[in-house]
Amino acid sequence: MNDPLYFSSDGHLTDVALQILSDPESNLDELKRLEIAEHLSFCDACLMRSIDILSSAAAPPLEESMSKQIMKHIRTKSRVNWINQYISVGVAACFALLLWITGVFSSPVEADRNLQDIAAEFTQGTNQVTDTLSGYIQQFFDHIENFYMKEDLNHEKK
Numbered sequence: 001m002n003d004p005l006y007f008s009s010d011g012h013l014t015d016v017a018l019q020i021l022s023d024p025e026s027n028l029d030e031l032k033r034l035e036i037a038e039h040l041s042f043c044d045a046c047l048m049r050s051i052d053i054l055s056s057a058a059a060p061p062l063e064e065s066m067s068k069q070i071m072k073h074i075r076t077k078s079r080v081n082w083i084n085q086y087i088s089v090g091v092a093a094c095f096a097l098l099l100w101i102t103g104v105f106s107s108p109v110e111a112d113r114n115l116q117d118i119a120a121e122f123t124q125g126t127n128q129v130t131d132t133l134s135g136y137i138q139q140f141f142d143h144i145e146n147f148y149m150k151e152d153l154n155h156e157k158k
């Protein structure tokens with residue numbers, strides 16, 4: 001005869017039985033545990049109920065260090081995503097600017113113009129940009145050099 005605490009009159013497991021089974025700290029005796037487990041092995045209805053009870057049971061609290069680690073990981077991950085996003089936008093913006101400077105956008109593409117011409121023009125434009133940029137960089141360093149030379153002269157005067 002099955003224990004009425006664990007088995008209802010229709011032969012299925014009671015909620016008490018399922019709850020005790022899902023509780024690792026319950027001191028249910030091995031024979032009862034076996035009886036309940038045996039019923040679960042062939043009764044889908046009780047198996048589904050036991051899964052519901054198990055999944056609704058509160059998840060054990062994470063250890064503080066572990067949750068901190070997880071949060072750190074999430075923060076790092078979202079920061080990397082954020083940076084990647086801005087780098088992509090930056091690269092796209094630079095490329096668009098380059099196209100705009102080289103006049104690809106402004107010159108109407110004629111029907112008979114082939115891709116090679118456009119590519120050649122683009123390369124030419126890119127070279128111009130590079131030349132201009134290196135010119136600016138050269139000027140910048142000249143300025144710095146002049147500045148330090150003046151500083152040196154001032155020091156020598158004193």
Ligand SMILES: [Zn+2]
Binds near residue numbers: 011013044047
């Ligand atoms: Zn059952």
